[in-house]
Amino acid sequence: MTAQMIAFLGAVSLGTWSSSAQNLSALDEAKWMLARLTGVQWPGQSPELHFMAQKIAAGDKFGAAKVATSLPQFYSITIKEMAARMSTRAESVREPLNDFSAAFIGIARDNTDARELLYGNFYYAYSGSPALPSGVSVRSMNTAQTLNENLLLSNNHFTDLEKANLHLHEYLTRIEGQRLAVSATTNIAVPASDAAGVLSSRTWMAAHAIGGTNRRLVEYTFREFLCMPIEGWADTSASDTRVGKDIDRRPGGDPQKYLTSCKGCHTVMDGFRGAFARWDFNSANNAVLHSLNGVTSGAFMPMNSDVNRVVMRKMNRDTPPASTMFVAYQGGWSTTDTSFVNNASRGVNEATFGWRGLAPDGAALTTVSAIGTNAFGRLVANSRRFAQCMAQRVWDQVCQYKLPMGDGDLVFVGLGLKFEQQGYRLRELFETVAVHPRCRLR
Amino acid sequence: MGWLRRWRNVALLMMGLGGLSTLSFNCSPSLFLAAKYASSFGIMAWEDRFNDPVSPVVMMTSKQVFHSMLNVTGQYNRATATQKSEFDLRASSLADTSNPAGINAPMQMATTSLAGEVCRGLLDTEKSGQRRFFVDLDFTLGPLTQRASYQASIRRMGQAFWGRFLNRSEEIYLSTFFDDFTSEGGDSSADTDKLLLASCTVMLASFDAVTY
Numbered sequence: 082m083t084a085q086m087i088a089f090l091g092a093v094s095l096g097t098w099s100s101s102a103q104n105l106s107a108l109d110e111a112k113w114m115l116a117r118l119t120g121v122q123w124p125g126q127s128p129e130l131h132f133m134a135q136k137i138a139a140g141d142k143f144g145a146a147k148v149a150t151s152l153p154q155f156y157s158i159t160i161k162e163m164a165a166r167m168s169t170r171a172e173s174v175r176e177p178l179n180d181f182s183a184a185f186i187g188i189a190r191d192n193t194d195a196r197e198l199l200y201g202n203f204y205y206a207y208s209g210s211p212a213l214p215s216g217v218s219v220r221s222m223n224t225a226q227t228l229n230e231n232l233l234l235s236n237n238h239f240t241d242l243e244k245a246n247l248h249l250h251e252y253l254t255r256i257e258g259q260r261l262a263v264s265a266t267t268n269i270a271v272p273a274s275d276a277a278g279v280l281s282s283r284t285w286m287a288a289h290a291i292g293g294t295n296r297r298l299v300e301y302t303f304r305e306f307l308c309m310p311i312e313g314w315a316d317t318s319a320s321d322t323r324v325g326k327d328i329d330r331r332p333g334g335d336p337q338k339y340l341t342s343c344k345g346c347h348t349v350m351d352g353f354r355g356a357f358a359r360w361d362f363n364s365a366n367n368a369v370l371h372s373l374n375g376v377t378s379g380a381f382m383p384m385n386s387d388v389n390r391v392v393m394r395k396m397n398r399d400t401p402p403a404s405t406m407f408v409a410y411q412g413g414w415s416t417t418d419t420s421f422v423n424n425a426s427r428g429v430n431e432a433t434f435g436w437r438g439l440a441p442d443g444a445a446l447t448t449v450s451a452i453g454t455n456a457f458g459r460l461v462a463n464s465r466r467f468a469q470c471m472a473q474r475v476w477d478q479v480c481q482y483k484l485p486m487g488d489g490d491l492v493f494v495g496l497g498l499k500f501e502q503q504g505y506r507l508r509e510l511f512e513t514v515a516v517h518p519r520c521r522l523r
Numbered sequence: 524m525g526w527l528r529r530w531r532n533v534a535l536l537m538m539g540l541g542g543l544s545t546l547s548f549n550c551s552p553s554l555f556l557a558a559k560y561a562s563s564f565g566i567m568a569w570e571d572r573f574n575d576p577v578s579p580v581v582m583m584t585s586k587q588v589f590h591s592m593l594n595v596t597g598q599y600n601r602a603t604a605t606q607k608s609e610f611d612l613r614a615s616s617l618a619d620t621s622n623p624a625g626i627n628a629p630m631q632m633a634t635t636s637l638a639g640e641v642c643r644g645l646l647d648t649e650k651s652g653q654r655r656f657f658v659d660l661d662f663t664l665g666p667l668t669q670r671a672s673y674q675a676s677i678r679r680m681g682q683a684f685w686g687r688f689l690n691r692s693e694e695i696y697l698s699t700f701f702d703d704f705t706s707e708g709g710d711s712s713a714d715t716d717k718l719l720l721a722s723c724t725v726m727l728a729s730f731d732a733v734t735y
Contacts, residue, residue, distance in 0.1 A: 112686050113735075120591075121583075122594065126682060158590055174584045
């Protein structure tokens with residue numbers, strides 16, 4: 082409890098904070114704001130509620146919102162549930178705490194640049210400090226073996242943290258350098274060019290790199306971080322040079338179908354797909370695989386990597402004997418490195434996404450050499466759309482209703498700009514949204 | 524020849540209308556898509572728009588319900604193993620979206636069952652001496668002689684669980700429940716426990732306690 086709050090409680094006990102109509106209205110607003118930012122109801126007598134009401138009555142709504150975002154439930158429930166929805170294909174709040182959600186909680190707690198979620202080389206976990214309450218145990222990650230067992234090859238570590246009902250923001254520590262299991266007992270650093278915050282997290286890879294052709298990794302990056310489903314960015318007039326060999330150019334014997342339908346999504350998706358060319362996920366041992374992990378036998382060997390072991394075989398599907406049946410068009414693109422091109426930069430797409438080079442400094446995108454997941458994450462994170470999408474995510478979490486079309490554009494563009502001006506601080510975005518005049522329906 | 528001209532005009536009109544309907548419906552879904560996606564932020568929202576509440580009432584998700592129950596009863600930092608396992612058992616029946624239209628019978632039963640465990644924890648805490656809600660109640664006596672204390676308790680629960688004072692009809696309903704319960708004849712200390720547990724559960728599992 083802050084000194085300010087204690088002073089306020091003194092004022093209440095002395096009766097100096099009266100129950101005037103203005104204060105009752107402020108109390109009503111404080112009740113709503115506190116519940117929406119923390120995700121739980123609060124007793125009518127709680128000091129936090131009355132402290133916020135006092136601030137609202139004094140015209141300091143931001144100050145009131147800051148009281149709510151300083152509470153443990155803001156992190157353990159509100160931030161966690163928003164991240165949980167974004168972390169898997171199911172998009173469900175039931176998803177347990179995982180490395181993806183932990184990163185969101187950590188970034189919000191540290192009040193650092195949220196763009197790092199898409200390109201930072203770090204993860205958040207409990208590193209042993211502060212001490213856990215008595216009777217609580219969390220499977221550790223102190224040694225290479227336990228790190229593998231409890232974090233890199235399972236979700237044990239985070240499951241324990243959540244089951245213990247801890248104040249998560251007090252126990253999560255930022256740890257620099259993402260890791261990759263290469264055996265049951267050893268792990269290596271993720272190559273810097275492919276370390277990309279939550280995009281290279283175990284949860285994200287388990288959801289989107291499993292099987293398939295790694296197109297889903299692109300699709301869901303756009304869906305979750307740019308609030309744009311695949312049909313929204315399809316562009317049939319963009320170049321299809323990068324479209325893979327597994328895409329039939331005459332589906333059902335009709336080339337027009339490819340040109341007017343299939344091509345639209347694949348131009349953009351396949352253009353970016355190279356960024357994830359080295360990733361795979363082995364569901365048999367829950368291991369995230371990287372084609373350059375150096376393993377040549379056993380369960381951690383990138384079995385599906387290409388013959389030259391630079392990219393995963395699933396990127397090309399043209400290497401016998403695995404999948405000759407997948408070759409639908411020999412003239413399709415062969416992925417040989419992690420370069421990618423941005424085919425969502427034409428016409429409406431350019432205006433919609435607002436590409437501004439790579440975060441954090443706006444460096445130009447180049448495709449002349451291998452680039453990787455990190456650069457892809459930096460490109461997405463620096464787009465105008467990312468800020469606007471985060472504003473929409475927070476809006477959905479706090480305000481809990483959809484704005485009418487058109488109004489949404491205006492509101493999210495405005496909130497996105499504010500988010501950028503505030504240095505992409507996620508916690509401040511929550512506070513800004515909570516005090517937005519249209520957030521609360523009456 | 525006049526009739527021929529008339530028929531030709533009608534045929535031309537029909538063809539025109541047919542062409543228009545074909546262009547804008549069956550054969551040109553892209554025109555619909557263009558309208559549908561006129562607002563880029565509307566894309567994700569569009570299909571859900573009619574499903575999502577456009578009202579101030581929002582359902583809590585499963586974890587929110589559990590943590591909210593713990594929070595309003597003063598047990599946020601000390602959920603018992605029984606409460607946690609009850610939550611694990613019931614979580615899949617509780618809401619995972621904020622839409623009140625998703626309320627169904629299994630959800631109500633799960634909410635009531637979870638509220639029961641949380642209220643049992645509250646009762647144990649109060650009986651151990653940390654009185655917040657059942658301040659004036661004597662747990663060694665039956666409920667019959669403690670009507671006023673009971674009413675004070677339900678008012679405190681209302682203010683904590685719902686963040687507001689009980690309205691008249693709610694107070695009458697709960698007082699009637701007290702009368703019905705005591706008229707059954709039970710007046711032991713165990714009956715006091717049962718009465719409080721039932722009253723707490725019904726209030727904690729109510730609509731106002733699981734929406735925000």
